[in-house]
Amino acid sequence: MSEPRGVPTPAAGSAAPAFSKSEMMIVAAARELAGQRVCFVGVGLPNIAVNLARRTVAPTLELVYESGAFGAKPARLPLSIGDPTIVTGATAVVSMFELFSFYLQGGLVDVGFLGAAQVDRFGNLNSTVIGDYEHPKTRLPGSGGACEIAINARQVFVIMRQSKRSFVDRIDFRTSPGNLGGADAARIRREEGWLGRGPSVVVTDLGIYHFDDTGQMRLDSIHPGATLDQVRETMGWEPRLADPLVTTPAPTPEELRLIREELDPEGAYTK
Amino acid sequence: MSKVASMRDAVAEVVHDGDVVAIEGFTHLICFAAGHEIIRQRKRDLTLARLTPDLIYDQMVAAGTARKLVFSWLGNPGVGGLHAIRRRVEDADPAPIELEEYSHFGMVGRYTAGASNLPFFPLRSYFETDLPKANPLIRPIRSPFGDETVYAVPPLRPDVTVVHAQRADAEGNTQMWGLLGCQKEAAFAAERVIVVVEELCSEAVIRADPNRTVIPGLIVDAVVVEPWGAHPSYVQGAYDRDNRFYRDWDAISREAATTQAWLDEWVYGVDGRAEYVAKLGSERVAGLRPSGEAPSGSVDYGVYK
Numbered sequence: 421m422s423e424p425r426g427v428p429t430p431a432a433g434s435a436a437p438a439f440s441k442s443e444m445m446i447v448a449a450a451r452e453l454a455g456q457r458v459c460f461v462g463v464g465l466p467n468i469a470v471n472l473a474r475r476t477v478a479p480t481l482e483l484v485y486e487s488g489a490f491g492a493k494p495a496r497l498p499l500s501i502g503d504p505t506i507v508t509g510a511t512a513v514v515s516m517f518e519l520f521s522f523y524l525q526g527g528l529v530d531v532g533f534l535g536a537a538q539v540d541r542f543g544n545l546n547s548t549v550i551g552d553y554e555h556p557k558t559r560l561p562g563s564g565g566a567c568e569i570a571i572n573a574r575q576v577f578v579i580m581r582q583s584k585r586s587f588v589d590r591i592d593f594r595t596s597p598g599n600l601g602g603a604d605a606a607r608i609r610r611e612e613g614w615l616g617r618g619p620s621v622v623v624t625d626l627g628i629y630h631f632d633d634t635g636q637m638r639l640d641s642i643h644p645g646a647t648l649d650q651v652r653e654t655m656g657w658e659p660r661l662a663d664p665l666v667t668t669p670a671p672t673p674e675e676l677r678l679i680r681e682e683l684d685p686e687g688a689y690t691k
Numbered sequence: 692m693s694k695v696a697s698m699r700d701a702v703a704e705v706v707h708d709g710d711v712v713a714i715e716g717f718t719h720l721i722c723f724a725a726g727h728e729i730i731r732q733r734k735r736d737l738t739l740a741r742l743t744p745d746l747i748y749d750q751m752v753a754a755g756t757a758r759k760l761v762f763s764w765l766g767n768p769g770v771g772g773l774h775a776i777r778r779r780v781e782d783a784d785p786a787p788i789e790l791e792e793y794s795h796f797g798m799v800g801r802y803t804a805g806a807s808n809l810p811f812f813p814l815r816s817y818f819e820t821d822l823p824k825a826n827p828l829i830r831p832i833r834s835p836f837g838d839e840t841v842y843a844v845p846p847l848r849p850d851v852t853v854v855h856a857q858r859a860d861a862e863g864n865t866q867m868w869g870l871l872g873c874q875k876e877a878a879f880a881a882e883r884v885i886v887v888v889e890e891l892c893s894e895a896v897i898r899a900d901p902n903r904t905v906i907p908g909l910i911v912d913a914v915v916v917e918p919w920g921a922h923p924s925y926v927q928g929a930y931d932r933d934n935r936f937y938r939d940w941d942a943i944s945r946e947a948a949t950t951q952a953w954l955d956e957w958v959y960g961v962d963g964r965a966e967y968v969a970k971l972g973s974e975r976v977a978g979l980r981p982s983g984e985a986p987s988g989s990v991d992y993g994v995y996k
Contacts, residue, residue, distance in 0.1 A: 486795060487717050502932075504927050516873050517873060548825070562792055563792075564742075564795050566794070
């Protein structure tokens with residue numbers, strides 16, 4: 421999905437290069453992938469983040485697309501997850517039955533990337549409707565593979581921009597389960613036989629959240645240039661803050677070079 | 692026996708008002724040519740099933756062919772929403788449309804159950820979500836072998852499945868490569884199957900590479916040879932996805948009037964796919980060719996006498 425252009429943030433001290441909010445999100449998400457092996461990818465920012473991770477912190481990362489490509493090596497930035505560039509040169513191309521049954525439900529996916537229209541403090545996601553299901557104010561795309569990714573991927577990364585409309589106290593529809601109602605989520609997942617342990621990180625345009633032992637989102641790192649006031653103004657609940665709250669290291673010149681010269685040279689997602 | 696038919700005859704004979712129709716293909720190999728012919732023949736009251744309704748069902752819904760959608764992801768991939776469908780859902784404009792909604796795995800499982808003559812397909816999905824409330828056909832089921840509960844979805848058996856592919860012989864033995872989606876499951880699940888191909892090949896070509904045969908002629912009712920029949924979707928190795936059209940559709944479809952004007956020009960206004968391709972123009976078409984070749988290696992099946 422085409423991302424709106426953010427305002428470039430000049431880094432403090434001005435020795436480091438300026439970068440956009442999208443670039444900071446991509447870099448933060450890529451760094452979280454250190455040590456991971458198999459990642460279920462979506463288009464847009466997750467796709468760039470995963471390809472950046474493969475060139476930096478996770479060289480053995482295998483890309484899986486729900487359209488059926490495993491070990492994809494896209495030679496250009498795909499607009500859709502079904503682009504022909506994810507097929508040519510892939511390790512395997514399988515039917516969607518195999519992809520969902522053997523790869524995902526079989527437990528081979530370490531990280532699934534999800535986004536949504538709404539998220540709550542427990543990382544539950546809505547991508548189905550805004551308003552009432554029968555008479556929606558806005559009809560959104562629906563689950564796609566998100567529901568089973570949330571349940572079967574070993575962990576889930578969420579990438580979303582913060583706003584009062586998207587970071588809400590109560591989501592209108594639960595499409596993809598996160599930490600459910602909080603502390604008992606781990607027990608419910610175990611008892612119901614889910615493979616996944618749920619959302620582990622939420623990367624936004626303002627910071628990086630992980631989940632504490634009550635199953636709630638906790639701001640652990642704030643991006644350079646972002647303020648706590650901005651964080652509070654763009655979410656529907658009082659955020660939990662890590663102590664100490666750290667500042668996300670700015671993108672390095674090499675990370676920015678990879679994004680701008682190799683991964684998104686036209687700036688379709690990152691300007 | 693040759694099953695080769697024109698698109699007009701195949702749709703006229705195989706697709707009936709009120710049918711459940713699945714034009715499958717996950718981003719890849721979506722047969723727009725068949726969808727447009729269904730529009731031209733003014734079929735009505737169809738139930739349209741697809742994982743991703745995509746632009747083809749947005750167009751078919753805008754043209755008034757459908758009363759119901761069965762799906763798992765209702766969007767314009769990489770671009771945004773499907774506006775003609777959204778008008779029906781959000782504003783009942785010009786009339787409401789019935790929705791039956793699953794997840795991708797649920798839809799794949801439904802075709803699989805339909806193809807294998809099973810009463811349901813079990814899967815580990817839907818736990819603790821609102822989807823079973825939105826669609827009561829998604830139901831929990833206890834394992835007969837222990838305490839576990841999983842969810843079950845019912846079989847989907849389309850009256851007609853339409854599959855696009857690179858090549859088939861005259862009997863309908865069909866080979867495809869690239870993303871396979873759930874074309875095979877949807878075809879085996881269907882009562883009747885139309886195969887639409889870029890190229891008609893000889894039986895010898897099929898028999899030289901039997902692992903690549905996804906659909907046997909045994910289940911095929913009609914073979915239509917329709918080059919560029921998947922545009923603006925794509926065919927691996929033949930032509931690229933026309934992302935420009937996927938983006939353009941967003942603006943075209945935002946108003947009912949511009950949507951109808953597009954249908955008048957590009958669907959009702961042409962007599963078939965060949966005229967549509969000519970109208971696209973040689974420059975647009977040439978720009979969608981792959982930038983180079985990437986042939987597979989060949990394998991040796993051996994001769995055993």
